[in-house]
Amino acid sequence: MTDKPLFTTMPELPVVPLPASGEALGSWVWAIARTYGLMPGTYLRRLGIPHRWVTKEIHRDLVIRPLPSVMERIQADTGVAPEVLRRMTFSGLDRDLEEACHYHHLPCAACVDEASRRAGRPVGLLHAWAVWRVVCPDHPPCPKPRDVAEGLPLAPFYGQVRTIITFLDRAAFDPRAFEGIVGTRMAPAFTVAAFVRFVFVLNTYLSVRVTEFDEFRDLAGFRIRHAFSRNEVGEPVPLPPEERNDPAVSLVLAWQLVADPMRTLLAGLHTANPVRRKTERDAGQFMALVGLLLEFWPGEMLSLLLTGHALSRRDWSGDGVRTGLAIAATDQWSNDPSHSARLAEAQWNHTAWTRVLFSDAIRSRHAGWRSRFPIDGPFQSGFVAANTKAANLVGQARRDTWRPSQDERTGLGRFLAKPAPPIREKHPNPRAPTPERQAPAAAPVIHHHIVQAVQFALDAQGPLPTGKLRARQRRAVLRKLSAAAVRCLNQEAWREMADAAPHRVSTSSRKTR
Known part of the structure; x- marks a missing residue:
């Protein structure tokens, strides 16, 4: 907790359980009900939530767009400060990020057990619904052997994961947080929802291996293992689940492609084979990478690769002619024995990027606004891809896409979306219905x-x-x-019963009966 007071008013309830750190509002409401031996639905009715609103999504409904009346009632009952209650919900999320949280619930068992042990009661954590937490920063999973090189220091790598998720925790409620990462000019194209979707896209369509990690610069090196292919009609085919990376690897790769794009693209991310042994497979992997980057990178990032300084060519210590951007991207390794190989890789990447970007295949596949990379996960709606457009145009297009759905209520507000029809009083002297206004009578159905x-x-x-x-x-x-009609109906019923019986009843027995 912070130094701000937890309680600001006198509570109406005599005993109030203290909320746990990071606890979701629904979990705390359940704890209040258990304190007084009540069923949760009984206490929810006290908060103004009817029984028909209590569905299996009630915990989610209490943290996403909570009703102001419910928050006021909880504050009056418990006396807890409104700011503390607000931090127990996702109030203030963007519409697209809010929708993704609707379809995401991934609690960390270790965090839940630890919070429950400290509180002495069951605790549900708010971040279980946070879609940007692709992994738990405190309890990351062990990486697969094929995802990391042997001997790679994992502690600084997962320290980078914690740094990224800490930033996303703040940026989810601060629309201008990315300005400090990419600058004000490109910030309109970068939101937490767009970034997390980029992480899911990389995880679905690109598999890499972490080959190194520079602890001084917090910079990882990657080599592509597998990239997506296309089917007969040109649609991208996702990688098999067993070939995909751990989400933490895709998270770090996506972050470096945003925070340090040129250095990562040219010097930190390489295709399967080294220089002088490149094959068609390497060219296909790089083309797939470019297709993924065009989903997310705005036009301003692409221009950094194509300026006159970036494409200027000069000899590097007799090692051949290199572009200015390749030399600048590898400058930090100038005294390292691997500098020559890194410079050659950066030169190959820059040349391949320029060649692919101006190819007809890229222009034909990335001409529209809509994303062509479907993913399985919490992002249900269509995504507006950058596709070489400027950042301000990309941001405006995404806002225009979400504006028609702003009126769609979520959380408990969806039960208020369709108000009851108004009661119309009857006129004391109603007019007789005219033939035009009179409803046509339905023809009665007469059975055979x-x-x-x-x-x-x-x-x-x-x-x-x-x-x-x-x-x-x-x-x-x-x-x-x-009497005649009843006799006919009885005979017909008896005939149907006799036909349905396994043994027919004789005619004489019918007459006897």
């Missing part, structure tokens, strides 16, 4: 056995009297017709 019974009764009666009958005579005719 009823028609058959009526026909049988009329045949048994013979010609009906045409003259005026007295009441006694009318009743006698109706009784006779009814």
Whole structure:
């Protein structure tokens, strides 16, 4: 907790359990109900939540767009400061990030056990719904042997993972957080939702191996293992699940492609084979990488690779002509024995990037706005890809896409989206319905056995009297017709029963009965 007071008003309840650090609002409401021996639904009704609103998503509904009336009622009951209650919810998330959190619930068992042990009761943590926490920063999973090189220091690598997730925890509620990473000019194209979707795209379509990690610069080196292929119609085919990286690896790669894009692309990410042994497989991997980057990188990032200084060529100590950007990207390794190999890799990447970016295949596949890389996960709606557009245009297009759905209520507010129809009082002198306003009467459905019974009764009666009958005579005719109709229906029912029986009943036994 911070130095701010936990309680700001006198609570109406005599005993209030203290909220655990990072606890979700729904978990705390359940703890209050258990304190007084109540069923959760009983206490929720006190908060103004009807029984029909309590569904299996009630814990999610209490943390995503909570109703102000419910928050006020909880504050009055417990006396807890409104700011503390707000931190127990996801109030203030962007619409696209909020929708992704709807379909994400991945609690860390170790964190839940530790929080429950400290509180002395079951605790549900708010970050279980945080879609940007692709892994738990405190309990990261052990990497697969094929994902990291042998002897790679894992402690600084997972320290980088914690740094990234800490930034995303803040950026999820601060739309301008990315300005400090990419600058104000490119920041409109970067949101937490777009970044996390980029992580999912990389994890689905690109498999890499972490070959090194520079602890001084917090910079990892990667080599591509597998890249996606395309089917007959040109659609990208996702990698098999067993070939995909651990999400932490994709998270660090995506972060470096945002925070230090040029150095990562040219000197930190390489294809499968080294220089002078490149094959068609390497060219295909790099083309796949470019296709993925065009999903996320705005046009300003692409221009950094194509400026006059970046493409200027000069000899590097008699080692051949290199581009200015390749030399700048590998400058930090100038005194390292591996500098020559790194410079050659950077030169190959820069040349391949320029060649691929101006190819007809890239222009034809990335002409529109919509993403062509579907992913399995919490992002259900279509994504507006950058596709070489400027950052401000990309940001505006994404806002325009979400604006029509702003009125769609989520959380408990969805139950208020369709108000009850107003009650219309009847006019004291209603007008008689005209033929135009009168609703057409529906034709009655008469079953076949009823028609058959009526026909049988009329045949048994013979010609009906045409003259005026007295009441006694009318009743006698109706009784006779009814008896004939009932006899016909009984015979038909008996015939159906006899046909359905396994052994037919003889005619003599029917007459006896």
